[in-house]
Amino acid sequence: RYRAPVVPVMSVIAAVAVLEVVRSIRYRKVRSIVIISVIFLGVALLSSLPGPFPAEKANYEAELYYAAAGTLKRRNRPDEAVTYYRKALELERNYTEAYYNLANTYAAIGKLQKAIGHYREALDLKPESAMIHGNLAFYLVRQGRLEQAVKHYKEALRIKPDSGRIACDLGRTYAQLERFDLAIESLNKALLLKPDYAQAHSYLAQIYRQKGKPDLAREHFEEAIRLQNKPFPQLRDKTDIIEY
Template structure:
């Protein structure tokens, strides 16, 4: 019952937000009761739309100029927009009007957190808790402050208390799981998440949170079971449908994922994310036409969705339509230039059509934005090797070896490059390392570089390790 009420309230809030936006766009007189304004502001803050939230605060204060709650909302939103001095001025004004209000301390804590003054933020939040010890939002803000301060165990403690007081805080669940994961304490918290379903087996939120836990543990069978309970209890629980679909994707069950992604949004209101996810499922199934259709529908909603442009590039790549793939990959990099995956894909496509210089530029960019991704270094080095630039190829593939010193594949590649560069001793030392790590993978050396089959010294060394 509680979850059904939650969804009804959510729909009502969205209707109120739409009505507010329509009135603003048409320059109509705006009148809402105080609770509606609070819901509008909360909606914008939750979605990180702080400019709109401030606009709603100003409109609300035009109607209710003496509302302490709205004055506090405005100060908090102002802080979230980064205007800390003005936020402090506003909250000082509220403190003069209502010095015992716990939200004065909370707002000062939010400002301090935003400024990176975490010790001071904690003190403000604790002062707020002394006044109102059962405020779940204060515990949540304490969690955020400790997490930003890299004190993950303390953060987890307050996130847990926040969830005990309000299990519906989905952000709190995500942040708690993140902190537990970082500190290696996920396994020991199974009972914490299980207890919510034991206490209320008809709570969709409890099952959803348990699903999040198992998803983070990568126990996808149990995650599916938990998310499935959530959507059976509340069929309109769109986020649970999304995570159930995402779990099916992790299991490579793409046909099961598609209908769940279709239920991950209100009827008739598809999101660009859901449509893109469906397109990717069809792509994995190698069903090109529906994949293309869903990617395009996603772009109709959001033309700046880089994932959908990239997805269409992958479709073209898989069909060997390299010039078209280049167009889509380049568009993806224009929209999001910080993706090493995008630049690497562009580099591969450019190389396929013989645009070697453009390919090298793309791979260089890939390693610049994602130096931790070994594939960018390897692909870049392979082109240089093909062009006869052996010394440069050696130096590049060394980055991949440094990133993954126990991955024999990269060691074999380095060996081949060293041989081509005439550095025999280094090559044989590297080969010994590779053979020690994984003898069976030595065939990769000949798959990539067939000419090495005729190297007698190479064959002798491999035979020594075979014995």
């Protein structure tokens, strides 16, 4: 009775393992076959031991559903992954990683409002996560909610002040709000933290061009090309952004 609720989860994991074995046999990956076989036998032996076990509680089941969801997501089956992430959250309401990865999955299939909602739930549980603040800010930008995005990028940078990427993203968002002085300040900070950051040079070039400073624009544009060997696309509108 302890293991019955996780049978569907184990079935998914077992099916994926079988597919990996078949693929490994096809390509003669002996090491992979051995590793998968050992894992399979280990799981089978542990499952056959008499119970009950202290670990076999709701949180244990939640972790299995979470693992199955990750497997389904990697297999490009996001709708099924969503179902398993939600099941994990039914079993463990304080599962930060499940909220975060459910949000990522919704974002990947274009359901941004649902993604944003679950990022916020993850932040309620882990408010000092720069990564969650950063991802939430990125998708707020995608929805044109730039003021809210700035708030979360600033929080992310407060938590992780040595991140050139976050400083660059904040600068880019300020530029989209046409707050060019703040944008320049943030982008220069990004370059102090990461001097070879081509994106930051590209954004600075665009800002200086809009401010009527062609010499500075050319300097940063040429540096961006030198670092990346190709020009970056211009920011055409509020949704023209770099993946976080």
